Amino acid sequence: MDTSFVNSDLDALRNHPKSAESDSKVYGFPSAKGDHVGQNLENRNDLQKVQPNLKPESDSSGQSVSPPVAKGLENLSVVEDAQSQTDHGEPRSRPTGQGETQGADSVLRGFLRKKLHRSSDRSVSSSSASSLNYSSQESDEVFSEEEDKPDKKKILRKTKSWKTFFTMVHWSFKRQNSWVQLAGHEGNFRPSESGQILKKFSEVENACLVKLMEDVLKPFVPNYYGVTTWGEVKYIKMEDLLSGLEAPVIMDCKMGVRTYLEDELIKAQQKPSLRTDMYEKMLKVDPSAPTEQEHAQRAVTKPRYMQWRETMSSTATLGFRIEGVTTDSGKVMKDFKKTKTKQQIIDAFVMFTKSKQQLLSSYLARLLDLENILKTSTFFKTHEVIGSSLLFVHDQKGKANVWMIDFGKTVPIPSGRTLCHDLPWVEGNREDGYLIGLGNLIQTVRDTLRQIQEVAELEETDMETVSSIKQEMPAFERRAAANEC
Ligand SMILES: Nc1ncnc2c1ncn2[C@@H]1O[C@H](COP(=O)(O)OP(=O)(O)OP(=O)(O)O)[C@@H](O)[C@H]1O
Numbered sequence: 001m002d003t004s005f006v007n008s009d010l011d012a013l014r015n016h017p018k019s020a021e022s023d024s025k026v027y028g029f030p031s032a033k034g035d036h037v038g039q040n041l042e043n044r045n046d047l048q049k050v051q052p053n054l055k056p057e058s059d060s061s062g063q064s065v066s067p068p069v070a071k072g073l074e075n076l077s078v079v080e081d082a083q084s085q086t087d088h089g090e091p092r093s094r095p096t097g098q099g100e101t102q103g104a105d106s107v108l109r110g111f112l113r114k115k116l117h118r119s120s121d122r123s124v125s126s127s128s129a130s131s132l133n134y135s136s137q138e139s140d141e142v143f144s145e146e147e148d149k150p151d152k153k154k155i156l157r158k159t160k161s162w163k164t165f166f167t168m169v170h171w172s173f174k175r176q177n178s179w180v181q182l183a184g185h186e187g188n189f190r191p192s193e194s195g196q197i198l199k200k201f202s203e204v205e206n207a208c209l210v211k212l213m214e215d216v217l218k219p220f221v222p223n224y225y226g227v228t229t230w231g232e233v234k235y236i237k238m239e240d241l242l243s244g245l246e247a248p249v250i251m252d253c254k255m256g257v258r259t260y261l262e263d264e265l266i267k268a269q270q271k272p273s274l275r276t277d278m279y280e281k282m283l284k285v286d287p288s289a290p291t292e293q294e295h296a297q298r299a300v301t302k303p304r305y306m307q308w309r310e311t312m313s314s315t316a317t318l319g320f321r322i323e324g325v326t327t328d329s330g331k332v333m334k335d336f337k338k339t340k341t342k343q344q345i346i347d348a349f350v351m352f353t354k355s356k357q358q359l360l361s362s363y364l365a366r367l368l369d370l371e372n373i374l375k376t377s378t379f380f381k382t383h384e385v386i387g388s389s390l391l392f393v394h395d396q397k398g399k400a401n402v403w404m405i406d407f408g409k410t411v412p413i414p415s416g417r418t419l420c421h422d423l424p425w426v427e428g429n430r431e432d433g434y435l436i437g438l439g440n441l442i443q444t445v446r447d448t449l450r451q452i453q454e455v456a457e458l459e460e461t462d463m464e465t466v467s468s469i470k471q472e473m474p475a476f477e478r479r480a481a482a483n484e485c
């Protein structure tokens with residue numbers, strides 16, 4: 001594309017009296033308003049991250065399809081790149097004389113071209129995904145109902161026994177329920193009766209859930225229904241937080257500045273055991289991360305790996321990190337190991353909520369409630385909360401909620417002592433930084449909302465400029481024809 005032409009279009013539009021007046025709003029970006037890293041929209045790339053719309057939409061065959069016309073521009077005909085080539089495919093030079101009238105036309109065209117590019121895709125795009133360091137290799141389709149329909153029919157026809165039939169009903173129920181395990185150890189969960197799930201029994205987690213049912217935090221945790229066995233294996237029965245939701249979309253954020261227990265650290269110091277699997281996971285993310293000795297032994301200790309994970313992600317700096325996100329198309333995104341900056345997390349929230357302010361406001365309200373209740377909770381004061389997550393859940397009807405899950409490494413502290421949860425950790429004080437993380441998470445949701453509002457305002461200004469240009473077009477064309485602009 002002849003970019004010099006587009007640039008001169010932009011210059012001409014800038015010189016237009018109306019656009020000159022609002023130039024900074026249309027082409028510039030809001031000035032710095034906050035003081036934390038990555039908060040401001042300092043350049044167009046940042047804007048495009050907040051409103052991820054750079055990628056043209058694709059049809060199912062992967063072909064590019066025309067972007068939808070932006071609101072307010074429907075009546076203006078736009079010829080994509082009509083100026084850049086002649087009918088014979090030769091580059092078109094900038095017209096002069098009578099062409100200046102065309103120049104006025106191209107001013108608008110150039111503006112519209114930009115506008116359309118910015119408005120063509122409001123949904124999740126690779127631009128935002130890449131800014132999150134998300135790798136598609138780690139995504140799975142989990143509830144793509146459509147692709148399974150023909151198979152289900154075929155299988156039904158062939159069903160011979162009631163046993164198979166009941167298995168299928170159970171499977172179909174599971175699918176309808178769209179249950180998905182976003183993070184955590186594989187094989188830890190199994191489906192249960194409606195509205196419940198089974199998680200592999202752990203003494204520590206079970207004790208927590210029993211206590212939590214009597215604590216002020218009860219409305220923030222899944223209901224606990226006791227212990228059961230399946231075959232030889234013992235499970236905790238708990239509320240399925242996705243039950244009854246229509247195609248739920250979820251995000252798992254692991255809370256705290258530390259993800260290993262002090263006891264784990266002590267054990268590892270006394271009797272270090274080497275983990276090859278963790279060395280390999282480390283290598284995959286950053287081949288230069290292991291030390292020479294670790295390369296030589298092709299293994300690392302668990303605390304070493306866990307600490308490295310904390311510093312690669314936002315755990316060490318912000319006190320929480322994203323473990324995984326699903327989208328409403330059924331994609332599971334799990335590779336957030338290098339999602340570290342506040343802006344990357346804002347981008348993830350933009351993608352997760354599809355910029356819906358109402359969802360973000362609901363999440364914000366729930367997080368603020370949680371923050372208040374945590375400060376009054378006896379359970380919270382008396383437990384070191386490590387590796388626990390906040391599960392964000394919303395559905396297509398706009399229902400949104402946040403839940404505390406995973407108490408497998410939440411342990412009571414010695415009696416008589418309490419924790420603050422907002423102090424830095426030093427070995428021995430057992431502080432977990434849960435409230436540091438929650439405070440930063442709340443601020444991040446606020447910042448996401450603010451950035452989305454700023455983009456909406458910017459778009460409104462764009463629309464006003466376009467409609468004022470449309471009104472002034474006749475006069476503008478006359479002036480252009482008379483070589484006055
Ligand atoms: N009560 C629940 N309702 C619905 N989904 C749940 C529930 N509990 C857990 N999940 C799903 O399972 C995932 C893993 O949960 P959890 O963190 O409890 O597992 P884990 O194996 O103990 O994890 P980790 O390895 O981090 O200790 C969550 O991200 C969520 O997707």
Ligand SMILES: O=P(O)(O)O[C@@H]1[C@H](O)[C@H](O)[C@@H](OP(=O)(O)O)[C@H](OP(=O)(O)O)[C@H]1O
Nearest residue numbers: 184185259260278281302306309387408409
């Ligand atoms: O997310 P990653 O990079 O895959 O790393 C895992 C993650 O930190 C889990 O929280 C941890 O389980 P715990 O929290 O239960 O310790 C697990 O340790 P494990 O392999 O020893 O289970 C790690 O492998």
